[in-house]
Amino acid sequence: MSEMKARTEAFLLSAETIDRLSVICQEALTEAEMDKKDILRLRLSMEEILEIWLAGLGEGAKTTLRTGKRFGKQYFQVRVAGNRMDVQAENDEEAFLYNRLLSQAGFAFEYSYKNGENCLSAWPPKKRQIGQAALLLMAIVFGIVAGLGVSRLPQSAQDGILALTDPLFQMILGALRAIASPMIFLSICWGIFNIGDLSTIGRIGEKMISGMLFAMFGIGAAAVLILMWFFPLSLEGAGDGMSGFLSVYQMILDIVPSDIITPFQEGNIMQVIFMGVCVGLALLILGDRVQAARSLFEQLNDVVSFLMGALGKTIPLFVFLSIFSLMMSDALSNPAGIIKIFLLGIPACMLCVVFYVVAMSVRYRISIVTLVKKLFPTFLIGVSTASSAAAFASNLETCEKKLGISSKATNFAVPLGQVTFMPGVVLCFIVVSLCMAENYDVSITPVWLVMCVLVSVLVAIAAPPVPGGSVACYAVVFTQLGIPVEAVALAVAVNSILDFAATTANLTSLQVETVFIASRLDMLDEEVLRKNC
Numbered sequence: 001m002s003e004m005k006a007r008t009e010a011f012l013l014s015a016e017t018i019d020r021l022s023v024i025c026q027e028a029l030t031e032a033e034m035d036k037k038d039i040l041r042l043r044l045s046m047e048e049i050l051e052i053w054l055a056g057l058g059e060g061a062k063t064t065l066r067t068g069k070r071f072g073k074q075y076f077q078v079r080v081a082g083n084r085m086d087v088q089a090e091n092d093e094e095a096f097l098y099n100r101l102l103s104q105a106g107f108a109f110e111y112s113y114k115n116g117e118n119c120l121s122a123w124p125p126k127k128r129q130i131g132q133a134a135l136l137l138m139a140i141v142f143g144i145v146a147g148l149g150v151s152r153l154p155q156s157a158q159d160g161i162l163a164l165t166d167p168l169f170q171m172i173l174g175a176l177r178a179i180a181s182p183m184i185f186l187s188i189c190w191g192i193f194n195i196g197d198l199s200t201i202g203r204i205g206e207k208m209i210s211g212m213l214f215a216m217f218g219i220g221a222a223a224v225l226i227l228m229w230f231f232p233l234s235l236e237g238a239g240d241g242m243s244g245f246l247s248v249y250q251m252i253l254d255i256v257p258s259d260i261i262t263p264f265q266e267g268n269i270m271q272v273i274f275m276g277v278c279v280g281l282a283l284l285i286l287g288d289r290v291q292a293a294r295s296l297f298e299q300l301n302d303v304v305s306f307l308m309g310a311l312g313k314t315i316p317l318f319v320f321l322s323i324f325s326l327m328m329s330d331a332l333s334n335p336a337g338i339i340k341i342f343l344l345g346i347p348a349c350m351l352c353v354v355f356y357v358v359a360m361s362v363r364y365r366i367s368i369v370t371l372v373k374k375l376f377p378t379f380l381i382g383v384s385t386a387s388s389a390a391a392f393a394s395n396l397e398t399c400e401k402k403l404g405i406s407s408k409a410t411n412f413a414v415p416l417g418q419v420t421f422m423p424g425v426v427l428c429f430i431v432v433s434l435c436m437a438e439n440y441d442v443s444i445t446p447v448w449l450v451m452c453v454l455v456s457v458l459v460a461i462a463a464p465p466v467p468g469g470s471v472a473c474y475a476v477v478f479t480q481l482g483i484p485v486e487a488v489a490l491a492v493a494v495n496s497i498l499d500f501a502a503t504t505a506n507l508t509s510l511q512v513e514t515v516f517i518a519s520r521l522d523m524l525d526e527e528v529l530r531k532n533c
Contacts, residue, residue: 004028004029004031004032004067004068004069004074004075004076004124005028005031005067005068006067006068006069007065007066007067007068008064008065008066009024009064009065010062010063010064010065011063011064011065012059012060012061012062012063013050013053013054013057013058013059013060013061013062013063013080014054014059014060015054017063018047018050018051018054021046021050021063021065021078022043022046022047024065024067025039025042025043025046025076026039026043028067028076029042029043029076029122029124032074032076032124034124042122046078046120049111049120050078050080050120052085053080053082053085053118056082056083056085057080057082057083057085061080061081061082062080062081063078063079063080063081064078064079064080064117065077065078065079066079073123074123074124075121075122075123075124076121076122076124077119077120077121077122078119078120079117079118079119079120080117080118080119081116081117081118082116082117082118084113084118085118110122110123135316136315136316136319136496137496137497138316139316139317139319139320139323139496140319140320140323140493140496142320143319143320143321143322143323143324143326143327143493144323144327146320146324146327147323147324147325147326147327147328148327150324150327150328151327151328158328162325162328165321165324165325166325168321169318169321169322169325169489172311172314172317172318172321173318173475173485173488173489175311176311176318176472176475177472177475177476177479177485179304179307179308179311179472180472180473180475180476181263181264181272181476182264182300182304183304183305183308183472184272184273184276184459184462184473184476185264185272185273185275185276185279186276186297186300186301186304186305187276187301187305187462188273188276188277188280188462189276189279189280189283189297189301190280190297190298190301192276192277192280192281192283192284207517207520207521208409208412208413208416208417208514208517209416211513211516211517211520212416212417212420212421212513212517213461215421215423215509215513216421216422216423216426216457216460216461217453217457219352219423219426219427219509220426220427220430220453220456220457221453223348223426223427223430223431224430224449224452224453227344227348227430227431227434228434228444228449230340230344230434231434231437231438231444232438232444233444233445233446234443234444234445235445235446254270254271255270255271255274256271256274257271257274257275260275263275266479268480270454270455270458270480273458273459273462276462279297283297308472315492318492319492319493319496321489322488322489322490322492322493323489323493325489326489326490326493338490338494340435341431341432341435341494341498342494342497342498344431344434344435345427345428345431345432345494345498345501346498346501348427348431349424349427349428349498349501349502349504349505350501350504350505352423352424352427352505352509353379353504353505353508353509356508356509356512356513357371357372357375357508357512359512360512360515360516363516364515364526364529364530365530366529366530370530370532373532374398374402374403375398375508375511375512377394377398378391378394378395378398378507378508378511379504379507379508381394381507382500382503382504382506382507382508383500383501383503383504384500386499386500386502386503387503388418388503388506388507391503391507392414392418395414395418395507395510395511396410396411396414398511399413399414399511399514399515401528402528403511403514403515403524403528403529404524404525404526404527404528404529404531405514405515405518405523405524405525406518406523406524406525408523409514409517409518409521409523410514413510413514413517413518414510414514417510417513417514418506418507418510420461421506421509421510421513422460422461422502422506423505423506423509424501424502424503424504424505424506424509425460425502425506426456426457426460427502427505428495428498428499428501428502429452429455429456429459429460429473429474429477430452430453430456431498432474432491432494432495432498433452433456433477433478433481433483434452436478436483436487436490436491437481437483439487439490440483440484440486440487442481442482442483448481448482451480451481452481455477455480455481456477459473459476459477460473474488474491474492474495475488478491515529
C-alpha cells in the first residue's frame with residue numbers, strides 16, 4: 001500500500017508557487033490513494049484560499065510545504081508567513097460555511113493561525129485494505145464460531161476464558177460510555193459556533209435546518225405509531241390524560257439541568273444536548289469577544305474526536321467480544337428477538353426511501369422510474385458501502401445535475417445533511433430500543449415512546465461522523481430509556497448490519513428532502529428534475 005512521501009519544501013508566495021503547490025497537492029493526495037473527485041475538490045479549495053492570501057499578503061511571503069505522517073496519520077500542510085488572513089473574513093461566507101461543513105465530513109482543508117503563520121492542513125484518511133464493514137462482519141462470524149467452539153469445552157475452561165474476555169469487553173464499553181457525553185456535547189458546540197455568525201445562516205440555512213429537523217421528528221413519530229403495534233404496550237396511567245400530560249411536561253422540564261456536572265456523571269444525554277446547544281449559541285452570538293473560548297472548544301472537540309477515532313479501531317474487537325459473550329450466555333436462547341430487529345429495522349428504512357420517492361413523484365408529477373434512475377447511483381453506494389463519505393461526490397452531482405437543485409442550495413444542504421440529517425439512524429435507534437426494551441422487560445409506556453422519539457432524533461443529529469460514534473450513542477440512548485447497558489452488546493452486533501440500510505435511507509431521504517426545501521426557496525429547476533436521464 002503506497003503512502004504520502006515525507007517532504008519539506010520552501011517557496012516564496014506567487015502565482016507560479018500556487019500552481020506548483022497545486023500540482024504537488026494532487027501528487028501527494030494521489031500517493032495517499034484518495035478518490036480522484038476528492039483530490040480535485042481539495043486542490044481547488046487550496047488554490048482558492050492561497051489566491052486570497054496572495055492578494056492580502058502580496059508576493060514574496062515565506063511559504064512552506066510539509067507532507068508525511070504524524071502520529072500514524074498522513075497529512076498535507078501549507079504554511080504562509082504573515083498577518084492573519086482569516087478565510088471567513090476574506091472569502092464569501094457561504095463558501096466558507098461550505099468548506100467548514102466539508103471539513104466536518106472529512107473532505108476539506110482545516111485552517112489555523114499560529115506563530116505568525118497561516119496554515120492549511122489536510123488529513124487524508126488511511127485507505128484500508130479491508131473495509132470497516134468487512135471487519136465488522138468478520139468479527140460477527142468469528143464471534144459466533146468462537147462462542148460455539150468454547151461452549152463445547154468443560155465448564156472450568158469456559159469460566160477461565162470468560163474471566164479474560166468479560167473484563168476486556170467491560171473496559172471497552174466503559175471507555176465508550178465515558179467519552180460519549182463529552183463527544184456529543186463538544187460536537188454540538190463545534191457545529192453551531194463554526195457556522196460563522198447568525199447572518200451566515202440566512203434564509204437558506206434557516207429553511208434547511210428547520211425543514212430537516214421537522215422531517216426527522218415526523219419520521220420518528222410516524223415510526224413509533226406504526227411499530228408500537230408490534231410490541232406489548234403498557235397503558236398504566238394512560239387513562240388519566242392529565243397524568244400523561246404532566247409526565248411529558250415534566251420530562252421536557254427535566255431537560256434543563258440543575259448543574260453542569262451531573263448530566264455528564266449520569267449520562268443524561270438530553271441535558272448534555274441542551275447544554276451543548278446553549279453553549280454553542282452563546283459562542284456563536286458573542287463571536288470574536290470569546291475567541292479564546294471558541295478556540296478552546298474547537299481544540300477540545302479535535303482531541304475528543306481523535307480519541308473517539310482511536311477508540312473506534314477497537315470496535316471490531318468489541319463486536320467480536322459482544323457476540324462471543326452472547327453465544328456463551330443465554331441471551332440468544334430466544335433468537336426471535338434478534339430476527340425481529342432485522343424484520344422491522346430494514347423494512348422501516350426501505351419504507352422511508354419508498355415514501356420519499358413516491359412523495360416526490362406525486363408532488364412534481366414525475367415518473368417513479370425516472371426518479372429511481374436518478375437516485376440509484378447514490379443509493380447503490382450507500383447500500384454497498386454503508387458510508388455517507390463514499391457517496392458524497394455522487395450526492396452532490398445528483399442533486400445539482402440530475403435533480404435541478406441550485407448549486408447555492410446544494411453546497412449548503414449536502415454537507416450539512418450528511419452530518420445531521422439521519423432519518424435512517426433514527427429508525428434504527430427506535431427499532432433497536434423497542435426490541436431491547438421487550439427483551440429486557442422494560443415497560444413500554446406512551447411517555448416512554450415520546451422519550452424514545454426525542455432521544456433518538458437528538459442523538460442522531462448530535463452524533464459526530466467518527467468510527468465508534470454509533471456504538472457510544474447506543475450506550476447513551478439505552479441509559480436514557482432505562483434499558484440495561486448489557487443490551488449494548490447485542491445492539492452493536494445488529495447495528496453493523498442495519499447500518500447499510502440506515503445509510504441508504506439517509507442518503508436518499510436527504511436528496512429528496514433537499515428538493516422539497518429548494519422548491520420552497522425557489523431554487524429548483526423543475527425542467528431538469530423532470531428530464532429523463
